[in-house]
Amino acid sequence: MTTGANRILDDFAKLMTDAAGAAQGVRKEAETMFRAQAERFINGMDLVKREEFEAVREMAIKARDENDALLKRIEALEARLNAGG
Known part of the structure; x- marks a missing residue:
C-alpha cells in the first residue's frame, strides 16, 4: 500500500x-506576443527617438x-552707421 501511495504522489508531483x-x-x-503588439x-x-x-x-x-x-553684430553696425551719418 505504501508503494501505491508513493506512486500516486510521484505521479501527482x-x-x-x-x-x-x-x-x-x-x-x-504571452510576453512575446505582448511585446510584439x-x-x-x-x-x-x-514618436521621435531620444537621440x-x-x-x-x-x-x-x-x-x-x-x-x-x-x-548683436547688426545692432553694432547700425549704431556705427547712425553715429557716422
Whole structure:
C-alpha cells in the first residue's frame, strides 16, 4: 500500500511539474506576443527617438546662439552707421 501511495504522489508531483512547465511556456509566449503588439503600437505612433530629439535640440540651441550673435553684430553696425551719418 505504501508503494501505491508513493506512486500516486510521484505521479501527482510529475503532473504538477509538467503543469508548471506548461504554464511557464504559456507565460513566455504571452510576453512575446505582448511585446510584439506593443512594439507595433509604438512604431505606428509618430514618436521621435531620444537621440534624434537631442540632436535637433542641440541644433536649435546652436542656431539660437548664432542668431543672438548676428543680432548683436547688426545692432553694432547700425549704431556705427547712425553715429557716422
